[in-house]
Amino acid sequence: MSEIAIHAQKLSKSYNGAVYALHDLSLEIPSGAVFGFLGPNGAGKTTAVKLLTGLLKPTDGSCAIFGISPVKKPCEVHRLCGAVTETARMYGRLTGMQNLIFFGQVIGLTKRECRQRAETLLKSFDLWDVRDKCLSSYSTGMAQCLSMARAMIARPRLLLLDEPVSGLDVESALRVNTMMTNLAAQEGVTVFLCTHQLQYAQNFCNSYGIVSKGKMLACGDLESLSREVGIPLRARFRLREGQTPKHMECLNDGWWGSDLSEEEDMPDLLQNLVSSGFDVFEAQLVHPSLEDIYFKLIEWKGEET
Template sequence: MSAIVAQSLGKSYNGSTQALSDLTLQVPQGGVCGFLGPNGAGKTTTVKLLTGLLRPTSGECSVMGLSPQTEPEKVHALCGVMTETARMYGTMTGQQNLEFFGETAGLVRAQAKERAELMLRSLDLWEAREQKANQYSTGMMQRLSLARALMHEPQVLFLDEPTSGLDPESAQAVNEMITSLAKKSGVTVFLCTHQLRYAQDLCSTYGILHRGKMVLQGSFATLCEGAGCHIKAGILTDTEQTLPGFVKNGEYWETEIASEAEMPAILRDLIAQDIPVYEARLIRPTLEDVYFSFLQSQEVAK
C-alpha cells in the first residue's frame, strides 16, 4: 500500500482561484518525498487536502489507505503535520504545549510527559522548556511545532517548510532527524521546501508543482531526464586551440556525456591530440539545475 495517494485532486478557493488541478500522485511508504515549486504553486494547499484541513473541490486522496475527508480522526492519529501556521498556546510553556498536544493526540499523561521531554532534548529546546511559547524566537517556535508533530510517533509526517526560519546548525539537526525518521523508523515524510540544496540530500522521490499542476515527478534521475539536464565532462587546459565538441564555461571546457563511462575515452582522445589536461571532472546536475532549467522551460512554453 502506498503511504499517500492522490487521484485527480483539485482545489479551487472561492470558486475562482484554482490552487490545485488534477493532482495524481503515489508516495511509497518510508523515505522522503520532496514537494517543490514556486510561491503559490499549491504545496500548502496539497498538504491541507491530504491532512483533511481542506476539502477538495474535485478528485480524492488517501493516507495509509484512509480518507482524510471521511475519516479525519484516523488520519490524524497516523499523521504528524507541521505547517507554516501551526499554533501553540502562547501563555503555556514549551513543555506544557507538547504535553497538551500529546494528550490530545491520544497519549496518556505519563507517556506525553516522557515523549515531550525526549522531543525537547532532541530538538535542542530543553533549556527553553519552561519558557512561555510566546517568548520563543521564530526558529524555536518552528522546532516546537516539529516536536508537536512528532509527539505521537506518526507513520506519515507532513512538513511544510520545516527549516525555513532555522539557523544552519538547527536546520542541519532537523534534516538529520528527518533522515533518521525515514531511514530507521520507516516514517514516510512529505516535505514541502524551497531549500533545494538540503532537499537533494534528504529526498528519495520528488514532485515539482507549478501553477497548481504537477509538472514533473519521480526519482532524481527521472527529474534530470525530464528537465534535459545531463552529466558533463569538464576539462581544464591552457591550450589556445578550441576543443571540438566542447563549450567553454568559465575556466573549463565542457561537453555533455551520457554517463561517466565516456570519460576515459575523452581523456585518451585529448592526450592523443597532445592537449595538456590539468584537470578532468564530472559535473553532475544538481537539484537546483534541474529545478531552474525545468521551470524556465515551463515559463517559455506558457
Template structure:
C-alpha cells in the same frame, strides 16, 4: 508500498484553480519533497492530505486511508507541522507537548516518557519548563516538530518548516529532519520553495507549478536529465537582448536559450570551452556583457526546463 497517494486532485478558490489535477505518490519510509514557488499549490495539497480541506475533485489516501471517507483515521495516523508555528507561547515546552499528546488519548505515563524523549532529542531539555514565548524562533520550530511527533505518527507533514528561520537554525532543522527519516523510518512529506533544502533532504520530489506536477524523480535523476552545463550571461542593459539571443543561436551547441530582464541563459555541452565562443559572438553583435558564469545543472535549471521560468523570476 506508497504511504501517500494523490490522484488528480482539484481545488478552486473562486476563479483561481489552486490544484489542477495534481497527482503524485510517496513511497513508505522516504522524505518526499513538494518543490515549487509560493502560490504553486503545495500548501493547498497538504491541507487536503491532512483533512483540513476537501478537494473539489480527485482522490487521496494517506497511510492507506481515504481522506474523504475516514478523515478521523487519517488524523490519528499523521503528524502535521504547518507554516505558522502552533506553539502556545504562554505554556512551557513540556506543557505544549503534554497537551498535544492528550488530544490523541495518550496515557499520562506514555506522555511523560515521550515528552522527555522528544525534549532531549531536540536539545530542548534544559528549556522544558520555560514558557515557549522565551524560546528563539529556531527553538519554537523544534518544539513544533516535536509536537507533531508526540503520538508516533506513521506519516509526518512538514509545510515550509524552515521559512523565517536564520541560516543557522535552518541548518539545524535540516539535520533533525534527516535524522528523523534515518532513525525512525518515518514517511515525510516536505513542502518547500528552497531549492537547496529539497536537494539536500528529499530522496524523491515532485516539482509543482500552477497547481500541476510538472516532473518527478530524485534530485540527482532530474538534474542528470539536463545534459551539459548552464551558461548565464548578465548584460550591461536589456536593450541588447534581441541581438544577444540571435548571436547565441549561432554558437555551436548552444540550446534552450532563455532571457529574463538583462539575463541570458543557455545550455551547452562543455561550459568552459563554450565561454570564449559565447563572448566572441556577443561582442561581434555589439552586446556588452557585465558578467558570465558557468554552472552544473541545478534544480532551478530543471524548473526552467519544465516551466519556461526560473524560481527567481517567479519570486520577483
C-alpha cells in the same frame, strides 16, 4: 513492493469556485521516501498539505495516507502523520512541555507516554532548559522547533513539513535537518517537504514534485527529471595550457566541456583524451542541479498553466 504512503488521484481544490489553487494532482509516494514538493509562492504547496492532512476537503479528486482517506477518517490519519505548517499553532499560555503533553493526549497517547516522549524531543531540539516557560516567550525559531517536536510526538509514519527551517538559525536548522534525515534513514519515516529552497531540497530529498500555479509540472528523482527536461550530463576536463581537443567546448581557465548521454561514457572519453596525448589534470562529471531543472521547467511549462 513498498507500501504507498501518499496517494493522490486528481486531487483538486478551489477556494472560490472559480480558480483552482491545486488542480489534478496525482501522486504516489512510497513509504520511506523523502519527497520535496517544490514551487514558487502561491503554487499550491500548503493547500496540498492541508488536503493530505484533512484540514481541507478536496473540491474534486481524492487522496489517501497509507490507504486511509483524510476526509473519511481524519483521526486515523492524524495518528499516522505529524505536520508542521504555518497554521499548526499551539497554545501561547501553556509551557513547551504542557503543549507537547496536550497534543500527545489529543492523538491518544497516555500522559506518561507523552511526558517520556516530550522529554526526549525537548532535549533533541535543545528546548529542555525552556520546557517550563510559556510558549509566548519563545523566539520564532524556538517555537518552530517545538512545532517539529509536536509533529513527532506520536512517532508518525509520515511527516508533512511546510518550509520547516524558515525562520531558524543555522544551528536550529541543522538540528531539524538531522532529525528529519535520521527519522527517514533509521525509522523509515516518510517525509513530504514543501519548500522553495532548491539547494536545501536537493540536499535532503530523494524525489521531487515541481508545482506551479496549482499544476504539477514534473515528478521523479533527479535523474528522471533531468532526462525529462533534457538537460544532459556534462564532462569537464582541465588540460595543460595550450592543448585544444577537438569536439569539446572551451570553458574558462583551461577547462573543456562535453555533453554525455550517460555516465558510462565518461571513462571512454577520459581514456581517449589521455591516449591522444592530452595531459588531464582534473576530470569532473557534472549532474544537472535541481535548480537547473526547476528553472527550465518553470520557464517551459509554468507559462502554459
